[in-house]
Amino acid sequence: MTESINRADAASAPVPVLSVSPVALSAPDRAVDLEMRVSAPMTGDGLPVILLSHGQGHSNHLSSLNGYAPLVNYWAAHGFVVIQPTHLSSATLSLDPATPGAPLYWRSRAEDMKRVLDRLDEVEAAVPQLRGRLDRGRVAVAGHSMGGHTASLLLGARLTDPDDGSEVNLFEPRIKAGILLATTGRGGDALTEAVAESFPFLLTTDFSEMTTPTLVVAGDKDDSAHLTVNGPDWHADPYVLAPAPKALLTLFGGEHGLGGVSGYDVAETTDESPERVAAVQRLTSAYLRTALYPGDSARKAAWDELAAEAHPFGRIETK
Template sequence: MTESTHDPLSPPTPVLSVSPVVLPAPGRSVDLQVRVSAPVTGSGLPIILLSHGQGYSNHLSSLNGYAPLVNFWAAHGFVVIQPTHLSSTTLSLSPDDPEAPLYWRSRAQDMTRILDRLDDIEAAVPQLLGRLDRSRVAVAGHSMGGHTASLLLGARLTDPHDGTVVNLAEPRIKAGVLLAAPGRGGDAVTDFVAENYAFFVSTDFSAMSTPALVVAGDKDTSTHLTVRGAEWHTDPYFLSPGPKTLLTLFDAEHGLGGVSGYDVAETTDENPERVAAVQRLTWAYLRTELYPGDSAWPSTRDALTAGPHPLGHVESK
């Protein structure tokens, strides 16, 4: 990474974004389409795999969502790869598929497929050739994408169709960011979730050992999913082994200020300052986690959570 990318307040590097890059996917309902965003300069670039959420907007749940995060991360030295998961409303797949509508297993498998096919991605985006650092890979996900990221970081669940315990942990992923991610199952989820999304019921974070930053809004009650209120979204921190860090954003709802897109209708807590904080803090956490000894995380954390009007609270274990 070039020196100018080491500070989240440094001038952004111009970003190259290419889509769709189509990866053949035998056995998948459709081939896997991804967007690849990267700084136009620099080498030895670390990788972030970004898993989209759901929501009612048609295109946020695809490779076309999450531009506020993608553009910032790429402008500050990461290559960001965004798949369109089978759960995307842009695909209009048959509702009769046993994994429909959320495709929890396929979502995680998409990320492993991307890592298996980095040579193909480089060939499709020749400006990237030889510029990736494949030893430094992170995963990030918002909402349902946070569930996907949790599985890749080591969380387990019991397949409601056959009763097997599913382990989709991806050892090539060295760190993660969970944004407004779902919490535990059992009596924490609503009756609707238990009946319609049974895979949520058995979520188990006890083996999620990969380092991760859990980002939760203290007003993100998600009443359609949980009976526990906003604290449900902190479960991935409290119920998993360390090392983990929890960032609680004050007054933030499920959109965390608007991370899923620019000026999108489903952001109930539109707040550019909050989005800027999420951009910087997630970038800084991954920068320090992937480059041990880098000061990006402690300096950015202190700048954004100190003072008389902090944007949030950070704790670690």
């Protein structure tokens, strides 16, 4: 089967999904070994890869390889291999609060993703059904909330390390596109006092070098008052402040859960909406399909469909 046929099939109809966890990579330099879930379509080859970074919600297991099933299952059923690491910040690990990097492990999170890309041979060996089916030249990163911060760093955002004052550049050139879901925005006076004091790495976020093509997804009711004084607009900062090419999907009525992307029937989702989740699934998949395969019409078709809605669930802006 040719690549073009595989891609066409993946874009038009879902297929059964294979999901394997935990897949572990030994990591002597890390507090614990890196565990992940790997989900993939049962059929097809030349499959693009999405690295998914979890957020830091109230639930114990959503911030781990066990979260984000609504997105993971959809993406995998539509032709992507999705790799979900459990970052050191996950409550499932119950690490000592004195562990270096605690509590959010912002640097380690990005390094987890680089480690996965460095060791894809081992990932394939652990999931034999995947062997030889990955297209390593077509890799995207996605992240929700704190996971969006992680993805931003890999896409080219910079910050100043509050411990030593050095500029941090974790840009990953192997990543060709990104999805930022209810992500973190700029620092400085946009942060609440409590966040600026507790998480100073957020103070210096700089999107001016984030050049990788990226879709930012934000809810127009996501005020995140515990994080920012700028209200819902804060989550659109990576679109506003980063250079083109960028796209912004604003979801009408969307709050931080974007309808429930972090899991099925999640109690912490304050804006539960299967329709909103379906929109996120469809728009993100279409965006990545075209970003990774220039000339593919999936993004245009999805955006045209949105524009034609009598009562649209959101709006798209591009630059």
